[in-house]
Amino acid sequence: MSGKLIDGRKVAELLRAEVREDVEAWVAAGNRPPFLQVVQVGADPGSTTYIGAKTRACRDVGIDSATERLPDTISARELRNAVLRHNENDQVDGILVQLPLPGHLSSHAVIESIDYRKDVDGFHPMNVGRLSLDQPTFRSCTPAGIFELFKHYSIPVKSRHAVVVGASNIVGSPMATMLSRENTSGKATTTICHKFTKDLTQHTISADILVVAAGQPNLIRGEMVKEGVVVIDVGINRIADDTEDRGYRLVGDCHFESVREKASWITPVPGGVGPMTVAMLMKNTLLAAKGSIYPKPE
Numbered sequence: 230m231s232g233k234l235i236d237g238r239k240v241a242e243l244l245r246a247e248v249r250e251d252v253e254a255w256v257a258a259g260n261r262p263p264f265l266q267v268v269q270v271g272a273d274p275g276s277t278t279y280i281g282a283k284t285r286a287c288r289d290v291g292i293d294s295a296t297e298r299l300p301d302t303i304s305a306r307e308l309r310n311a312v313l314r315h316n317e318n319d320q321v322d323g324i325l326v327q328l329p330l331p332g333h334l335s336s337h338a339v340i341e342s343i344d345y346r347k348d349v350d351g352f353h354p355m356n357v358g359r360l361s362l363d364q365p366t367f368r369s370c371t372p373a374g375i376f377e378l379f380k381h382y383s384i385p386v387k388s389r390h391a392v393v394v395g396a397s398n399i400v401g402s403p404m405a406t407m408l409s410r411e412n413t414s415g416k417a418t419t420t421i422c423h424k425f426t427k428d429l430t431q432h433t434i435s436a437d438i439l440v441v442a443a444g445q446p447n448l449i450r451g452e453m454v455k456e457g458v459v460v461i462d463v464g465i466n467r468i469a470d471d472t473e474d475r476g477y478r479l480v481g482d483c484h485f486e487s488v489r490e491k492a493s494w495i496t497p498v499p500g501g502v503g504p505m506t507v508a509m510l511m512k513n514t515l516l517a518a519k520g521s522i523y524p525k526p527e
């Protein structure tokens with residue numbers, strides 16, 4: 230078997246077209262365009278690239294955005310005050326603090342300082358808690374985007390064995406939560422693996438659906454999965470490559486060729502999960518503007 234490719238670029242474009250139409254209707258009804266406030270601390274080139282992709286996507290769908298750039302020497306208190314100002318600004322619908330933060334700042338503290346009604350990344354404890362309780366919430370963008378891929382390709386999740394490799398607060402944990410909830414979302418039997426898992430293959434080999442978000446190139450190889458598995462490779466890793474102008478290429482966490490041999494479906498890197506994450510951010514920002522999750526005060 231050679232797995233069919235899951236085209237995240239295409240599905241993300243369809244989703245963005247839907248958001249664009251909804252934004253147009255929202256504005257035509259007399260509302261101002263949704264507004265996303267991005268906060269960048271320091272000048273990490275990776276963060277700058279991600280923010281560029283997000284603000285371009287905003288422009289593309291008719292969402293207004295601004296990026297506040299703060300020095301990497303900023304104190305925790307100053308950063309908190311910056312976030313609180315955006316919380317209080319009625320013109321701001323969504324707030325995104327780009328991670329990672331410089332080492333002296335706690336991402337937990339910063340995320341908790343964001344008004345949960347503007348937390349379009351879905352990282353605030355209120356939104357994480359509501360996800361765990363199967364309540365309407367801002368769902369973390371990467372797992373939510375993966376669910377959109379399942380929907381688009383009619384990939385069944387219910388009652389299957391889903392294995393998530395990686396347990397971060399941003400990807401692995403909310404992914405496992407969404408897969409395992411038995412009311413609104415996944416309804417799958419779910420296993421979570423992380424760096425302390427002994428004998429990873431023992432778990433991955435029985436997966437019907439395998440989501441890998443470990444940040445380790447070639448972690449998953451063909452012999453670690455079964456025939457027909459659906460593979461979602463979230464990893465984005467830079468590998469030195471002299472044949473590329475920029476000196477590197479992007480690879481996922483799977484050894485693509487050998488895993489594809491066994492898979493029924495597989496996401497490529499790049500062009501799989503990444504574009505979906507950005508598209509879901511647009512969707513969450515629109516939901517925030519409309520007060521769809523948390524109604525806005527009259």
Ligand code: NAD
Nearest residue numbers: 371395396397400423424442443444463464465502503506
């Ligand atoms: P992280 O470093 O915060 O977490 C990595 C997780 O993987 C941890 O739970 C760790 O225990 C686990 N892990 C590490 N080595 C392992 C091993 N050998 N076996 C089993 N588990 C192992 O990373 P993250 O923020 O969750 O991101 C993971 C990857 O996904 C990175 O490559 C990141 O760049 C990528 N990412 C992609 C998107 C996207 O939109 N495509 C979004 C976010 C993150």
